[in-house]
Amino acid sequence: MTSLPAPMTTPDFVVLGMISLGAGTGYAIKKRVATSIRFFWTISEAQIYPSLERLERAGMVASRLAPSGGRRRRVFELTAAGRGALHDWLVLSEPMPFELRDVGLVRLFFADALSPDEARTLLGAVRRRSEARIAALLAIRPAAAEVSEGKGDHPLLTLRMGIAFHRAIIEVCEAFERETTLN
Amino acid sequence: MTSLPAPMTTPDFVVLGMISLGAGTGYAIKKRVATSIRFFWTISEAQIYPSLERLERAGMVASRLAPSGGRRRRVFELTAAGRGALHDWLVLSEPMPFELRDVGLVRLFFADALSPDEARTLLGAVRRRSEARIAALLAIRPAAAEVSEGKGDHPLLTLRMGIAFHRAIIEVCEAFERETTLN
């Protein structure tokens, strides 16, 4: 119930959320992120472990030592307070920043400085990049389906969104390619 | 011709690219970014002015003092070396990181922890956010069209992409809403 000295940040809620999907180690959280939300949120070990510590001090998670053999191991699970805090954050009506940093689009924006041929090459690179991304998203689909066994399919929903917007990029690339080669 | 002591970063190429669209002040670069690429790349004054200085030392841009009244003013323009460096960067075959950070999708990912009603509210918020983004993109369309007068329409292309992928998100939202309210 104790509140954090500093207000909780988004990365804190990400680790809280990952633990809400099932108890696990810091390492497991990292792996879960890599097979789920990594396409719209990343987090590094150097954030996870300190965050876990803060969350425990705040009573949001509880840990127990569960060494496997001689290997140090700490398993975290959600507390009632943690569940409540996560819920409150999820329903919080607050602007949700959508931040994109894409050098591909930046280059494309300046592509009028290129010859038609070079510009077409660049466009192709952007298109293929999205194709590769879709392939990577399809590859993690099984993991997403597994995480939401029975109790909902929001992990699959976010996966669909990732696929949908890369498909949208591909379609615009193809349309533009047709338009420019036509004349 | 002198090369930068440190290798050029993406923000450096962004200011170089903005100058390639026409000479201007640091302040003008900031404004151009705000009415063009800000949806997939941001840059702050604290980056622009030092970057401009570095670019000039490297011979990529040249500045002349052009005070307007008693107001200090420095106008930068592209040099031949700058044009070459920009071109080389644009055709560079190198991975182009696409980085998205979206707390909206993060929340949606964890939305199985919510009641169906709460989850629907969250989904609506995500949808409306993309609708607002499309409106903002349509608002800067005139500025984008102006920038690429005659010599190409890549600025409009990147604008189309922004619109397309927010449309894709909206479509997935609507489809999911239908699916979940149906049963």
Added chain:
DNA sequence: GAAGCCATGTAATTGGTTACATGATTAG
């Protein structure tokens, strides 16, 4: 017995933002 994975953590650095400081000009 080597490579790779499980696991936990810290230190140093980076890349970037916010806030500040300053001041002239123009539009209402």
Added chain:
DNA sequence: CTAATCATGTAACCAATTACATGGCTTC
């Protein structure tokens, strides 16, 4: 005359990443 916009810069701070350090267990 006041607010907004044009314009240039710096200092302090912060979030986050990379790299490092350590070590046991598992699989080939």
